[in-house]
Amino acid sequence: MHLHEMPDAARGALINQELPEFEPTPCAPGPALAERRIAIITTAGLHRSNDAPFTPGVGEYRIIPSDIDMDDLVMSHVSTNFDRTGFIQDLNLVFPIERLAELEAAGDIGSVAKYHYAFMGATPPTAMAAVAADLAANLKEDGVDGLILAGV
Amino acid sequence: MSGLAHYFEGAGIATTLISLIRDHTMRMKSPRGLAVPFELGRPFGAPNEPDFQRRVLKSALDLLERMDGPVLEDFPDTPPGPPADMEGWSCPVNLAPPPAELSEGAQLAADLKAEIGLLSPWYAQSVAASGGRKLTGQLDLAPDAIAEFLAASLGDPLPDSPVADLPIHRALKLSSDELKFSTSRPPWPGRERSPMWRWAIGSTVKHWPVRSISSSPPSSKRRKSRP
Numbered sequence: 001m002h003l004h005e006m007p008d009a010a011r012g013a014l015i016n017q018e019l020p021e022f023e024p025t026p027c028a029p030g031p032a033l034a035e036r037r038i039a040i041i042t043t044a045g046l047h048r049s050n051d052a053p054f055t056p057g058v059g060e061y062r063i064i065p066s067d068i069d070m071d072d073l074v075m076s077h078v079s080t081n082f083d084r085t086g087f088i089q090d091l092n093l094v095f096p097i098e099r100l101a102e103l104e105a106a107g108d109i110g111s112v113a114k115y116h117y118a119f120m121g122a123t124p125p126t127a128m129a130a131v132a133a134d135l136a137a138n139l140k141e142d143g144v145d146g147l148i149l150a151g152v
Numbered sequence: 153m154s155g156l157a158h159y160f161e162g163a164g165i166a167t168t169l170i171s172l173i174r175d176h177t178m179r180m181k182s183p184r185g186l187a188v189p190f191e192l193g194r195p196f197g198a199p200n201e202p203d204f205q206r207r208v209l210k211s212a213l214d215l216l217e218r219m220d221g222p223v224l225e226d227f228p229d230t231p232p233g234p235p236a237d238m239e240g241w242s243c244p245v246n247l248a249p250p251p252a253e254l255s256e257g258a259q260l261a262a263d264l265k266a267e268i269g270l271l272s273p274w275y276a277q278s279v280a281a282s283g284g285r286k287l288t289g290q291l292d293l294a295p296d297a298i299a300e301f302l303a304a305s306l307g308d309p310l311p312d313s314p315v316a317d318l319p320i321h322r323a324l325k326l327s328s329d330e331l332k333f334s335t336s337r338p339p340w341p342g343r344e345r346s347p348m349w350r351w352a353i354g355s356t357v358k359h360w361p362v363r364s365i366s367s368s369p370p371s372s373k374r375r376k377s378r379p
Contacts, residue, residue, distance in 0.1 A: 002191050003173065024181045027221040028166040033213055036319045041160075043153050049292065053317060071283070082193025085333045090199030099196070099206045108210060121314045125155020132156055136163035146216045148158055148209065149169035150195040151153040151351050 001081060015079070020125050031110075038103075039113035039139060040064075043121040043151040044087070044094045045077030053097040054120040059127030061135065064116040070097060077121045077152060085152075094152055113144045121151050154180035161221075168215045170195040170208070171224070183221040186212040189230055195233035204231055261303035268299040271335040278334065288372045291315060291326045299329045 003011055030036055034110045045054050047062040053076045054060065064073070075087050075096070086093045097116070117135060119128060139147070154177055157167040161183045171177035172195060174187040188208060196205040211227055254262065275295050277283050290300065293314060304311040305324060313323040 001193075015182065019176060020155060022155070022158050022181050022220050025161045025183055027183050027219045028164045029219065030166045030216065033216055036166075036216060038213065040171045041156060043156075063279065078322050079193075082191065083332065084193070084200045085329065086191075086194050088329075088333050092202070092205055093194055093196050093199045096196050096205055096209050099202065099209045102202070102206060103210060103213070119156065121153075125158075128156055129159055132159035133163060135161055136165055136202055139160075139165055140163075144165060144211065144237050146154050147157075147165055148212055149153050149157055149160075149167055151170070151172065152193045152195060 006081075030075060030145045032135075032149045033109055033146070034107060035110045037111045037113055037143045038100060038109050038146045038148060039142070039144045040097065040100065040116040041119070041147055042095050042116075043077070043119045043123070043149075044075050045120040046073050046075055046095055046118040048072050049074050054088050056120060057127065058131075059119070059131060061128075061131060062118045063098075064095075064118055066097070066114055066116065068111060070095075079122065079152075082128055082152060093122075094150065109146070111143075113139070113142050115142060154182040156167045166216050168212045170212055174224070174226075178222075178224055181222045182224070184215040184218055184223045186215060186225050186227050194231070198233045198336075201232055204229075257306040261306055264303050265296070265299050268295050268331065268335065272309045275334040291323065291330055292316075292326075293330075295331060295374075298330055302327050302331065348376070 006014070029148070046064065047053070048064075048068065049072050051062055054062070070091055073091060075084055075094070078084075095116075095118075097112075100109070100112050104112050115138070130145050153169055156170050158180075161167050166184075167182075168184040168186065169177070169182055171182070171185045171187040172190065172192055177185040177187065186208070187196065188197070196208050198204060207229075208227060211225070215223055215225060272295060291314065293301070297314070301311060301314050301323070310320055312325075313320045315323060318326075
């Protein structure tokens with residue numbers, strides 16, 4: 001559903017919801033895009049079908065190795081604001097793993113990270129702060145110096 | 153999502169994000185963002201449109217080299233293909249008259265099962281065309297089992313969730329999504345499927361009584377705690 005298709009009250013409630021306040025964070029430096037190693041962070045609640053489903057609001061994450069069978073990924077993020085029929089047809093609509101590989105093959109990015117990560121949407125950001133710090137260390141060990149973040 | 157961008161950027165890893173709600177990204181001062189005019193749930197535009205998806209992704213990644221954040225650029229184009237959800241419902245099958253006098257709920261449950269059964273070839277076609285992709289998602293039930301669950305949801309009390317640890321209200325939303333998809337014809341090559349609410353499925357969802365539903369799964373279905 002497009003924002004402009006939502007009933008006024010629902011759209012207003014979504015857009016004007018209370019959000020935590022952040023001061024601008026200085027931009028981290030890095031090499032040219034063609035030399036960067038990129039990982040995907042999604043808040044679509046993706047996980048392997050045998051992984052434990054997300055517990056809403058907790059701020060946990062799931063690991064998505066680059067070499068798994070991507071057909072096995074399921075989405076456990078549920079919202080009245082969207083349906084999952086697009087995702088069911090094409091994983092890349094929310095988790096563009098094949099598009100990233102194509103950019104690597106074309107030389108537009110340096111490489112694709114070994115691991116990607118999924119959070120659950122509609123989670124208070126502060127609930128994710130501690131695990132994000134831990135995750136940043138994992139990403140650096142993987143040599144990641146660029147993240148594409150996409151929610152739903 | 154913007155909060156995560158701040159945390160990772162603060163840890164020294166450059167971030168760029170796809171923004172489906174521009175106001176949120178702006179208010180939260182995300183380091184780098186690409187605002188896209190797409191539907192919620194579709195951050196890369198449209199399914200089965202690799203060229204378009206790649207262009208969105210590349211546009212977002214190009215921002216990684218910017219050091220003048222907060223940066224919020226606008227992606228100018230709308231996705232190709234038909235709208236994801238067409239107006240109205242469709243009535244693809246003629247449902248037989250009731251064999252006997254049934255209550256409204258019982259009639260709707262019978263119609264629902266009949267509709268799913270008659271449209272089951274579309275689901276079989278989708279499975280065959282999927283190349284092994286999992287179509288039933290977290291619910292992991294065949295469409296007729298989902299239909300049984302949805303039909304039971306018209307009763308009072310509500311049935312147990314069909315999946316352990318999956319709260320009933322989430323199971324209802326997942327099941328309606330699954331049926332909406334699985335009763336739609338697979339797309340012609342190169343075109344997006346346009347799932348529509350079928351009559352009995354849509355009517356079932358519409359007839360759900362407003363009830364207070366606990367978000368806790370039934371205790372009898374709860375798994376043992378994980379260590």
